[in-house]
Amino acid sequence: MFVAKHALWEGGLHPEDGNHAPYHVEVRDILKGLGLSHLSLADRYDSLFDRPEVDFVFPLLNRGGFLNSEMMLPLLCTRHAIPFLGASPILRGVADDKHLTKMAAAARGVPTARWAIYRRGAPVEEARCPPGTRLVIKPNASSASWGVQDAHDWAGVEAAVADIHSQGHDAIVEPFLNGSDVEVPVITIAGEPVVMPMMLFEQADPTHLRTYYEKRDLVDRSAKYRLVPFTDAEWQPRIAEYTRMIAEEFRPFDYGRFEFRLDLEGGTVQFLEVNLQANLWSQKVYGRSAELAGLTQSQLIETILCESLGRHGLL
Numbered sequence: 001m002f003v004a005k006h007a008l009w010e011g012g013l014h015p016e017d018g019n020h021a022p023y024h025v026e027v028r029d030i031l032k033g034l035g036l037s038h039l040s041l042a043d044r045y046d047s048l049f050d051r052p053e054v055d056f057v058f059p060l061l062n063r064g065g066f067l068n069s070e071m072m073l074p075l076l077c078t079r080h081a082i083p084f085l086g087a088s089p090i091l092r093g094v095a096d097d098k099h100l101t102k103m104a105a106a107a108r109g110v111p112t113a114r115w116a117i118y119r120r121g122a123p124v125e126e127a128r129c130p131p132g133t134r135l136v137i138k139p140n141a142s143s144a145s146w147g148v149q150d151a152h153d154w155a156g157v158e159a160a161v162a163d164i165h166s167q168g169h170d171a172i173v174e175p176f177l178n179g180s181d182v183e184v185p186v187i188t189i190a191g192e193p194v195v196m197p198m199m200l201f202e203q204a205d206p207t208h209l210r211t212y213y214e215k216r217d218l219v220d221r222s223a224k225y226r227l228v229p230f231t232d233a234e235w236q237p238r239i240a241e242y243t244r245m246i247a248e249e250f251r252p253f254d255y256g257r258f259e260f261r262l263d264l265e266g267g268t269v270q271f272l273e274v275n276l277q278a279n280l281w282s283q284k285v286y287g288r289s290a291e292l293a294g295l296t297q298s299q300l301i302e303t304i305l306c307e308s309l310g311r312h313g314l315l
Helices: 020-033 069-080 089-096 098-107 154-166 235-247 285-292 297-311
Strands: 116-118 135-139 149-151 171-175 180-189 192-195 199-203 225-229 255-263 268-275
Touching: 020 297, 069 089, 089 098, 098 235, 098 268, 135 154, 149 154, 154 171, 180 235, 180 285, 180 297, 192 235, 199 285, 225 285, 235 255, 235 268, 255 285, 285 297
Parallel strands: none
Antiparallel strands: 116 171, 135 149, 135 171, 180 192, 180 199, 180 255, 199 225, 255 268
């Protein structure tokens, strides 16, 4: 069973979710073309409230419109003892919580900039706020930079945290880091995490704060940044090693994207976050990386699916 918000979509860009809709359509059509004996489609959580007659679930209904929705499908599959693609519910929850992933990275010795978590209902104290002349404030469980804001003083931080809390989310605060994001896609081969070719969101302005609307292709961002292969001889091996260190915290996870902020001018790299159910669309990081690795988009999806089926003893 393939479960995705836009599993039944027949249009182009979605007015709110943007390129997420054609992404889900692409995965659906690839799965149909793999020759599976039976493929059922669903676009709602309630398709798993009662146990469906399926032996495996490919869950992509991550952004369900409520906090920690990334855990829902894995939890429902676990409730029915149905094997599914991706990490366990608890690991999906840890990865979705940016504060907890930063704690895991820092504990492994991976460079991670200082940050503060302000949970709803807990004190919002200036003493815990990381230093910096420009600070980034966002929902602790946001995806695609939804709700991201910046501030230059504590009053601005406090107002941004209050705004995020009023929308039902915890807030995380960290210093703005100049540079560009290095995106590291990882898949599993024979049970072992393998670092795929890295990609760089090369920014024309290293101080630009990327927005949700840019990431979802709902506004033109072509002049602001571009996605290019990252092959820097000095930094690529170091970032690959950091990725392998963090990946040990989440095995088995089938596939996931690990993100770092690289400041070439300043000579620093900092871990940002993990996305264990990363976007697999051919026009995004995974698709472009797969092309560099010599894989078609269909081969990428088939490889990830095959590895997970084998891990669950279904091959």
